[in-house]
Amino acid sequence: xxxxxxxxxxxxxxxxxxxxxxxxxxxxxxxxxxxxxxxxxxxxxxxxxxxxxxxxxxxxxxxxxxxxxxxxxxxxxxxxxxxxxxxxxxxxxxxxxxxxxxx
Amino acid sequence: xxxxxxxxxxxxxxxxxxxxxxxxxxxxxxxxxxxxxxxxxxxxxxxxxxxxxxxxxxxxxxxxxxxxxxxxxxxxxxxxxxxxxxxxxxxxxxxxxxxxxxxxxxxxxxxxxxxxxxxxxxxxxxxxxxxxxxx
Numbered sequence: 001x002x003x004x005x006x007x008x009x010x011x012x013x014x015x016x017x018x019x020x021x022x023x024x025x026x027x028x029x030x031x032x033x034x035x036x037x038x039x040x041x042x043x044x045x046x047x048x049x050x051x052x053x054x055x056x057x058x059x060x061x062x063x064x065x066x067x068x069x070x071x072x073x074x075x076x077x078x079x080x081x082x083x084x085x086x087x088x089x090x091x092x093x094x095x096x097x098x099x100x101x102x103x
Numbered sequence: 104x105x106x107x108x109x110x111x112x113x114x115x116x117x118x119x120x121x122x123x124x125x126x127x128x129x130x131x132x133x134x135x136x137x138x139x140x141x142x143x144x145x146x147x148x149x150x151x152x153x154x155x156x157x158x159x160x161x162x163x164x165x166x167x168x169x170x171x172x173x174x175x176x177x178x179x180x181x182x183x184x185x186x187x188x189x190x191x192x193x194x195x196x197x198x199x200x201x202x203x204x205x206x207x208x209x210x211x212x213x214x215x216x217x218x219x220x221x222x223x224x225x226x227x228x229x230x231x232x233x234x235x236x237x238x
Contacts, residue, residue, distance in 0.1 A: 021148035023156070025118045032155040034148055078145070082121035087152065089145050 015040070017075055017092035024048040026084030035090065051079040051086050106223045112163055113220060116213045119156050123206050125149045126181075130202065133187035134195055143184045150178050164216075169208040177201045 022033035022044055030044055051068060058065040070077040074094040079086045129146045132138040157174055160166070180198060181187055187195065 019144070021145075021152060023118060023122060023152055025114050027114065031115060031118055032152055032159065034151045034155070078141075080125065082118060082125075085118045085121065087122060087125060087149070089148055091141065091144065 015043075017090070017094065019090055019092055021087060021089045022048070023082065023087045024052065024085055026052075028052055031085075047077065047088060048086070051077075051088055055079075055081050055086065105227075106220070109216065109220055109223060112160075113213065113216050115156075115160065115163075116209065116216060119153075119160060120206070120209055120213065122149060122153055122156065123202070123209065126153065127199075127202055127206070129184060130181070130187065130195070130199060133184045133190075136188045138184045138188070146181075146184050150181070154178060164212070166212055168211075169205040173201070173205060177205060 016038075018036050018039055020033065020035035020039070022035060023031045025031055028045075028049055030041075030048055033039075033044060035044065054068050055065055064081075066081050068079040068081075070079075074092060076091040076093060078089040078091070080089075126149055129138075129142070129149060132142055132146075153174070157171065161171065177198070180201075187198070190198070
């Protein structure tokens with residue numbers, strides 16, 4: 001039994017997906033968030049960074065975007081451009097998602 | 104030397120004003136009666152962000168107008184897009200005019216902050232000039 005548990009893969013962590021939103025300024029700093037404080041702050045910063053990069057790259061390509069929608073099987077993320085910043089809405093489709101990919 | 108705190112406040116207020124534009128966008132959706140349940144959820148989020156950000160701004164600066172009460176009254180009188188879509192045109196216009204008063208009020212505050220920003224810039228430019236002369 002002990003040998004089996006030694007080689008057992010750790011169970012994937014489940015992250016409870018929450019509905020909410022946050023705003024991010026043009027420098028990438030999260031201004032306010034309506035997401036629960038248990039929601040990983042690192043994840044919010046990563047999403048903010050990706051969203052701002054997406055808007056900036058579109059602008060550089062002279063194809064400015066006003067809205068960016070990312071559809072995951074369990075989560076829909078809608079980001080609206082706010083003159084350099086953004087407001088990001090989280091709309092979960094299922095209550096849980098894996099917090100990190102398992103190896 | 105730039106006043107980082109003041110610069111940050113200007114950025115914050117600019118961001119806040121963009122959120123107020125989102126509020127107006129939602130009012131227009133309600134007036135056109137073209138909205139989905141998702142738009143209604145996003146409207147609630149926009150209002151939540153507006154109220155939270157208001158507290159952050161009020162913690163940094165004193166604002167005479169628009170008042171916190173005015174903002175809470177406006178936000179409170181728009182519980183949902185469905186509610187707004189069922190309002191009379193007159194009531195919607197009244198809401199829009201309240202929004203406009205608040206929006207312009209925030210622009211006035213932003214203008215005042217930019218005046219302070221310019222004043223600080225010229226003050227520090229003068230200081231560096233005299234600083235060089237002393238050497």
